[in-house]
Structure formats: structure tokens, C-alpha cells
Amino acid sequence: MTDLTDPSPWTGSSDDPNDEQFGDVVETATLATADEYDVVLVGEPYDGAVIGRPGARAGPAALRRELGGTKTHHIERGPVRSVADLGDIEIPAGGVERVQSAVRSITAEIHATGAVPVFLGGDNSLTFPNAAPLLAHETVGAVSFDAHLDCRAVRDEPTSGTPYRQLHDAGLDTLAVVGARHFETSTAYHDYLAEQGGTVLPPASVAGDPAGAVDDALAALGDVDAVYVSLDLDVLDAAAAPGVSAPTPGGLSTRELFRMLGRVASDDRIAGFEIVECAPPLDAGNRTARAGARAVAHFLSGLGGDR
Template identity: 60%
Template sequence: MTDPNDELFGDVMETSSIEAAAEYPAVVVGEPYDGAVIGRPGAAEAPDAIRQALASVKTHHFEAGPVGRLADVGNLPIARETVAETQDAIAEQVAPLYASFPVFLGGDNACTVGNVTPLLDDATGVISFDAHLDCRAGEPSSGTPYRQLRDRGLDALAVVGARHFETSTPYAEYLDEWGTVVTAEAVGRDSEDALDTAFDALDGVERIFLSLDCDVLDASAAPGVSAPTPGGLTTRELFSLLHEAASDPRVAGFEVVECAPPLDREEMTVRAAARAVAHVLAGVSR
């Protein structure tokens, strides 16, 4: 049954191109790549699945009102060479999207390096909603993006939703040198204070990038990820955090990574990812 009063994201999403990005307040682009994933693959199938789920979501947010016009510029033609070459190719392709507000549909967490690199000419920080720190040493992978980005000039990092017993001590100590960790427990105690802590760590940066690794959600809410674990955020907590974070005028872009539809159950993770996109777009439009 259809209702003529229903406006869906599928109604306001126009098909366009990277070259026309500046004509839209926000643009969506897919990154069908999971060649760097450490755990279980499947994220390469996420862009189209998230698009399909988002298309049937209504556009109205009670505080921000309806999300308006935006564009879908399709999927990047990602060459599956080395991980480092893929990251550099992504960076080159997505740079023009920052004439708008880009929403990247990954793909695994290695894509983050390419997505953030075009911002690094300015003082830049990242808020990473993730169960893990992703500061591993070694060859580029889905576990190395923030060490790589620091080497490229990233100024600050705050990881929100990190879990105890999901990282190694050397990586926690590495991040302590230049970043901030806000645990899932801290979010559960006081989500507003948790987000304030993250933004305090980014004080002084000019541009902020928001990254959502879907495994920040509890495994009961997001089974379709590479590394599902218990003790994570609820969808309600995540959506509120993303919406508030996106309202900061320094926020320049957003990504969803590590959603793996082949591993999902009843499209729970895909639908959560789609609504995360909706909440960010509503936050940006405030």
C-alpha cells in the first residue's frame, strides 16, 4: 500500500556524476572493495545493499525536518591491485566530491585512507565510531588506516565505542600519544558527555571526518560485520551520536564501512547502516 504523503530517500536521490557533485548539498558514492579485510569478507556487496535499504526510508526527521535533494554518483571503479594502490586511487577519485558533502558507502576500513586523504591539506581530525582502534602496524589492511593517516598528516583521532579486550596494548599506547578513546561503556553512561570528549580531542582542527565501522554496534544489532562482538552500542545510541556529530559545521564527510550483507541476518546490519546515513544527512542539514 502506498501513501501519497510518503517521501522516501528514493524520491529525493538523483543519479548524477562526480563532476557534478558541487550542484548538490550531499552526494553518495559506493566503494565495493573488501580486498584488505582482516576478518571475514563481504563488505564489497554493501554499497548496493545500503542504497536499496536507504531508498525505502522516509526522509522526515522530527527535529531537523525532511532531508532534501541529494545525488548518487554510483560506485567507484576500484582496481584490485595492492591495498596501498587502491587507497591512492580512491583518494584521487573522491577528491572532487568534497565540493559537496560526500557519503561513502564502503567497503572495508582500508577505504578510509583514500576517503580522508583529500582533507589533509587542512588541519583534520576523525571521529571513528568503531569497536577497534585500527592503528595496527605493518602492511596496509583494514586494521591500519589511522596509523597510515597519521603518517600522512592526520592531526587528531577520537575513537568512540571502543571495546575492552578488542585491542592490543601497544596499539592502545600508540593512540594515547595523539588521540582519545571513548569506550562503549562511556557512551552507555552518558552519550552526550562521550561525544563532548570526542570533540574536545579535535579542538583546533578545521575539518572533521566521521567514520562508522558497523562493528561498533552490538553483535545483536549488527551481525553482518567482519568481526561482530558483544558489548557494543545500541542503534539508538549510535543514531543520536551521529546526528549530533554531523551538526558540527566542520564536518566535511562521512563513511559507512565493514557492513557485510552476506554475513547479515534479516538485513539488520544493512538497515542500520542505511538509517545511520539518514541520521547524518539530517544532522548536516540542520
């Protein structure tokens, strides 16, 4: 049976006693103690289903390293608190369907705790087992920050391009994709998402009013009971995030993304968050991992806050 590895203790990198970093405040926990925290981090070192370039299996370690050295204080919202690390999900050998099934068995237990899970990926194929446990209990909408729609049909096996088709087949009520690029996803998949009542907000819809774009995405979900948020780092412009499976120009700026993540996290229906496709072997100067860690920090700062 798939399990969680023991998490390593976190430490900050600063020698200034006035510097409080995530490395100073993130504690280690188990499934039995997870409900003592607002948020639990979960690593998913896997890229066996990626359509593009592999490397995301190294994402969790890089994101933890960069987050550990990030200060906890948000200027408007104050410091982030009550975060624990559950370790990494042990990824079994075998095909993608087996991996998804094994991961889902653990994510179901994590969702059953009182904490909001933050999954550190890993490739986008794990979006399906990360969010699927929510479908058994509630109406669920997803907000996906992504350059692509990721609703391809499953052929031989699932891939990093199929998770939202799988989720819709399993009962996902609706999906809003923020930052999807022109000329990146074929007509058939745009038509499919439209048939499901989905919404696409390209980068031009974000520019100038990121908060308004998030409000539009959340409004498009209607009155669902739970909201799952996914961040594929390829939503950022390739200059800001070169270390992803499929970097492309014309994406969001880090400033736009951070503003939107803090705002979407303030929705009181948030039931989970993930960050996927951080691929350190493909990165340049740790830019992608650093942007990803800041994205996590901004999301955490917004949880439970005012919009």
C-alpha cells in the first residue's frame, strides 16, 4: 500500500534573529496530527505521465528548499502560520493508472483531515487523484491556472494532458481555466470544455485587473460546495518560468499570478491547492522553483482572509 515518507525537519536559512522564514515555522506532522494545522504540505515526486519534458519529479524538493528560505510576512495580511509538512507520497512502480489509484488512496485520507492540503508536484496527471476524493462528498468546481486546458481524452493511459477530462467523467461540476494561451490547445478540447459549461480566461483577460479575473473565474463556478485550485507553473511567461515541461511566451507575470492566488485563496470554499510542473533540471537560476515557492506563500497568505 502506498504511504507517506517521513518529512524532514524545516530550517530557515537566515542568521538574522528577526527574520522569520517558512523554514522556521513549518512543522512536521502525520495524518493523525494533520488536523492540528490549517494547512499541510504533501510532496508528489512524479513525472511519469508528462507529455512534454520530464523533470517535475524533482519539484517537491526544490519547492520546499525555496519556500524554506522565504519570509513569512505578507505586507497586507501579516505572517503565515499553522503549516505542517506530511512528507512525500511514495510513488509505486507501474503505469499511470496504477500510480493515480495509489495516490488517490492517500489523498482521500489527507482530505479527510481538517487541514487544507497543498500538493507539491509532480506532473499534472496527479491533479486527478488530488482532487477526485472531493467528488464523492460535494459539488466541486476547479480553478486551473494553466497555459493549457488539460482535457484530452484518455487513450492508452492517462497523461498530464487528461486530468480534467478524467475529473469531469468522475463528476466535476465545472472548471475555469485562467491564463490559457492562444494557439496552445486544439479546437476539439476548447469545444469539449464549452460543452461542460467551462470558462477560459486568457492572459489578456487578466492584464490590468487580476483580482477581477479571479472574481470572474469564481463566479463561473456558481454555487458549488468546494473549490479546488491548481497551478501549473507553465501559466507564467517562459521568461519567468523556464523550468517547466512546456514553457511558452505570452503568459502571466509573477505579479499577476501572486495577486490572483492570494485572492482566490480567500474564498471560504477552498478545499485544496496544488502546484505542478516545476522541473528543476530544466530551470535556469532556480527561477521557476523560486516563483513557485512564492506562489505557494501568496496562496497561504490568503487563506481565510478577506477578499
